[in-house]
Amino acid sequence: MENHSFVTEFVLLGLSQNPSVQKIEFVVFLFVYTITMGGNMLIVVTIACSPALLGSPMYFFMVFLSLLDACFSYAMTPKMIVDLFYERKTISFQGCMIQLFSEHFFGGAEVIVLTAMAYDCYVAICKPLHYSSIMNRRLCYVLVGVAWTGGFLHSIIQILFTFQLPFCGPNVIDHFLCDLFPLLKLACTDTHIFGLLVVANSGSICIIIFSLLLVTYGVILFSLRKHSSEGRQKALSTCGSHVAVVVLFFVPCIFTYPRPPSAFSFDKMVALFYCTLSPLLNPLIYTFRNKEVKNAMRKLWKRVVLVSDEN
Template sequence: MQNQSFVTEFVLLGLSQNPNVQKILFVVFLFVYIATLGGNMLIIVTILNSPALLGSPMYFFLAFLSFLDACFSSVFTPKMVVDSLYERKTISFEGCMTQLFAEHFLSGAELIVLTAMAYDRYVAICKPLYYSSIMNRRFCGILIGLAWTGGFLHSMIQILFTFQLPFCGPNVIDHFCCDFQPLLDVACTNTHVFGLFVVLNSGFFCIITFSWLLVSYGVILFSLRTHSSEGRRKALSTCGSHIAVVVLFFVPCIFVYARPPSAFSSDKMVAVVYGILAPLLNPLIYTFRNKEVKNSMRKVWKRLLVVSDAK
């Protein structure tokens, strides 16, 4: 299979061509990226250094989600920060394909992890007596393996279809990154069929998964009627965080991918939400009302301070 492309690089228009706006974007996205890496790494370090948290499937998945968020943010944000310093923003054809692969690989894996976290909460709340036997280490490992495999297959399908597109001249992409939708706009062929493929491969899959997650959380919330007030409060706090993260991830993805290609200028803003802001907000959402994580963070910090003082 050969790609008949004659284009060696693409020109990205970014979020703005105004030099003054670009300076502001440089500061904003540099801060966002540092905060994203810091927040997600803090969660990972806290969970890895807290045996009580690491032994819980929920926090095991949370650590993996934080790792995916840190990687996902690194696909877009560093280049956006650097590009904001230049008037002409370019990316090589190989770099574009790498960015496309990484984006869909990590987002596909994250979709499966979010589904696994919802299933974990369903078993914990609706089948508490069977929780330890169902959500054992082996099963959690299988779910993580499934996330990697699913993300890889999803991204490989995207890449294989992208290599079918001929790029013979136009190379200006009205976006800040490489994605299948903007690439369709510069392809030298009729892209109607490819547009439908995007809807089926990404959009429809997001809609089905999001609908299933909403139904599962509905079942969880319905079953809380039989729990004590303290149990309901704790479960609602945990499920509320999950639901917020799920909505933040799926709604923008559905908006971008679950419709035929069109020149919506708001697409770039929506991509900023799920590609840059969501990885930043996820650590805040999960720790804001979670006493266990906050207490573990304090213990980790105290241990680090004791070690540094000892030196």
């Protein structure tokens, strides 16, 4: 696709231009990235090696969510960490488009997975007698396919619109990554309509699905009155983990996208949260609040130790 751009690369200002601060940022973000990838892949391996867990729709979606978090972090964070070594941080036009596509592809897929997990929770608590017939393996695969497809369609729309914009200079982005609103400020044309399209696409998706999820969990909590004390406590623990992950993911997105582009000084801080901290906290929330996952991790660890002792 041809676009009328004379810009071949963008210069990223990053979070700070202070060399001393950048050294601290390097250590912190490298640590966060290592824990994020390790935590998410540990969940994937643990559940994949536990047939009893993998057979449950909830853990099936949890594996997929952890994979998405790992992919999202891999697409965003390494570039930011490497840039901390350089005084002049650049990214090619093609690299910028790939980063933009990856961010919205994995983010869009995660929105659908979180919705699927909420539906799974609703069926398990509100329709327990029909759970196995409703949440069958075929439906789980269909929902995962919808997540991939939905993420791709959401992302490709953003890319197609962005490719139509002319970038003839300047090329300095006051951010640590390529995102829609920072790019709009650099386009050599009136981007008011495109800004509204971004709000309509990303913003409306965030608000509508977040509202739908809140209603779903509200219905679940209301229905818990009919359950026993033990069942209520277990359901609250499971739903509490889901709600925490949903809030961590959607609140920064709602702050960023459902509004016209403007120069909020803390936009970068919000982006930092959903790019680095959200993928880090998701596995921690699910691990610490889930006895079955912790027990599966202990069994996996014992197997690894046993195999290493035999060798």
